[in-house]
Amino acid sequence: MRQQPSPPTGVHRTNGPAETEALAARLAAALEPGDVILIAGELGTGKTTFVRGACRALGVEGRVTSPTFTIGQRYEGRVPVSHLDLYRLADLGGEDPALLADYLTPERVAFVEWPEVAEGFDGLGRVAARVRLAHRGADARELAIELA
Ligand code: ADP
Ligand code: MG
Numbered sequence: 001m002r003q004q005p006s007p008p009t010g011v012h013r014t015n016g017p018a019e020t021e022a023l024a025a026r027l028a029a030a031l032e033p034g035d036v037i038l039i040a041g042e043l044g045t046g047k048t049t050f051v052r053g054a055c056r057a058l059g060v061e062g063r064v065t066s067p068t069f070t071i072g073q074r075y076e077g078r079v080p081v082s083h084l085d086l087y088r089l090a091d092l093g094g095e096d097p098a099l100l101a102d103y104l105t106p107e108r109v110a111f112v113e114w115p116e117v118a119e120g121f122d123g124l125g126r127v128a129a130r131v132r133l134a135h136r137g138a139d140a141r142e143l144a145i146e147l148a
Helices: 017-028 047-057
Strands: 010-014 036-040 072-076 080-085 109-113 127-135 141-147
Touching: 010 017, 017 047, 017 127, 017 141, 036 047, 047 080, 047 109, 047 127
Parallel strands: 036 109, 036 127, 080 109
Antiparallel strands: 010 141, 072 080, 127 141
């Protein structure tokens, strides 16, 4: 994580997916290879939307959707990006730390949806930031962004 441009830490409110993507793009501008970003929040709060916005800012051009049948996806942007969604996994606590090694490497920026599943898991790598999204009615969302 770079300090310039300064990442958008703190609590934000967005009123539609485009605003969430724009906020994610601001965070992406501060990311460096090896950074892992945890994205928490209930279903439909906009975790994948946030990852999509960050990916676009990182130069990823293809589809960015939640990995459904795999644990994760890899994209090529100006930096290589990993997108993990742990929703369908059982608790990873105590699992072999190498389990996600293909996705979490020093060259990649990695976004992890449902990071709660990885509590107690030693293989997440260097967490640079935590994002938490919450429903605030209709198209409103609250996003809290903190650097780790
Ligand atoms: P998650 O990955 O958390 O399950 P998604 O990003 O897949 O959530 O879906 C979020 C849904 O909510 C999308 O259909 C998106 O268009 C909609 N949405 C409405 N308002 C917002 C907002 N402010 N931020 C993000 N998504 C929003
Ligand atoms: Mg998702």
